[in-house]
Amino acid sequence: MTSALGYAIAGALLVAMGLAAMLLHHHLVRRLIAFNIMGGGVFLVLLGLAPGHGEQADPVAQALILTGIVVAVAATGLALALARRLHQAGGDVRLDHPSSREDDDDQK
């Protein structure tokens, strides 16, 4: 019971840390790592709060987390592929970085 709550609290901390890093960092790879930390935190919360804890684990929660991991891997892969294409196209992979604000071209 208490270990389950511990998972949930640790998960919430990870989500907060990941979110902060995702908002504070500009480099895409750093942001993606932060996203994965956030995702890990959510999975911990899911596991910790799942009902029917005790001896046997909740199979529904495990199935959800597995699906969630697949989704996170797919999203990370897509984002990395896009970032690579952006780099090849000569773009700045630091989104919204102060040194690369040339994108407000709709005002011309």
Place this chain on the structure above:
Amino acid sequence: MIRSDALLPILVMLPLSLALLLLLSGRWGRFLSLAGMVLTTALAALLLSHGGQPLHHAMGGWPAPLGIGLRADGLATLMVMMTALVCSAALIYGEYWFDGAKAEQGRQFRPLAWLLWAGVNALLLADDLFNLYVTLELLTLLAAGLAALMATQAALTAALRYLMVALIASTAFLLGVALLYGATGTLALELISIRVAANPQPVLVVAMALMVGGLALKAALFPLHGWLPPAHGGAAPPVSALLSALVVKASFYVVLRLWMGPLAPLTGGVGPVLGVLGGMAIVWGGWQALRQHNLKMVVAYSTVAQMGYLFLAFDLLQGAGYASALNGMVLQAVAHGLAKGAMFLAAGALVVAAGGYRVDQLQGMASRQPLAVTALAVAGISLAGMPPTAGFAGKWLLLQAAWLNGQWLWLAVMLAGSLLTASYLLKVVAVTFLPAPVAASVGCGQRLGGVALMLALLALLAGFAVMPMLQLLAPVATTGGWL
């Protein structure tokens, strides 16, 4: 009658299988895509012919809580039909748009668009919280891929910026799902509704805030709309049409589903917040659309404003105006889908013909691209909420709901929004009637404008089908969708 529920998995599986086949097929892709379009739209019409009676399908014969179900009511049925029409138009337009030098992009566009179709249908028919999460995520990835299709620096940057925002939103949504599952022990929407109503705990309010917040971010609700104009305005026209008509609408649909079902006992404090943000979106989006010089940016900011109506309506969804507000929201969602799709397609045709994105380059287009200009005008009439379009019926019902509830401020905001809509669209249409400059014109056929016009006319025709649509929605409006 028993087997008609088999329509639901077919509506997901058919587009999905076609998307996979289209990845493999070369020259025959075009015909395969066309045949699939006719078939899927016919199936959507078949679903429509069931008259909004709730259909339920237990996948693999496993009922909830073990199995994952699909269900369709009047609301889902209407949205499935709208999706079929917009996807068909975008796919046909795509065949003309991606030719010659852009053929390679076209080969990528076709399967992505079909996957999007499958994903939207799966989302609309989902009866399970986790299915909603997976389909939302699927749409996010597809939207990012489609937005990056042109592979230019600007398109890739816009796609990545959208992806980053959407990933934060998805994580917030999933955290909400985790809290909701922890508190209720089930993922089936119907069971959650029952358990939440029996025991509304404080943790559920946090779950709701996370889910609605994440969805609002994905639906580009003011002030979280910054990612939308570059992503939608910068993409290829058929992609912009799909993103603006369907993908943002899907997030709104999930909020509406949760609002009427599982989260209904908790909505009290959140409604006014969504109302204020929606109202600000109407004014800010309309104002920004008015001062854009880039045609596609005008249309993209218009999406921000029109999504504002849908979110403002959550605050109207109460008291005496409940049924009017619900009907108005759904009609507005359907009308906006058709009209905005048509508008982006028309804008694409005009941009090609004018050889540039700026509104002042559109002089003389009324005579050179009559079909596209007509499409823009007809879609604009629907967006501004003028009769006899479906947009008029939707906005009228929303105004009626505000009137019945005595929410005068929202009445004024919606009227002002209509005026803004009419102004920025008139501004664009008026330019097309100015005499053309002597400069050489770029040769361009009427086919692109023709496809746009077909979709715009559907938005107009939907205005004559308002009564049947309201009949479809009647059971949803009285029972909140869950019998």
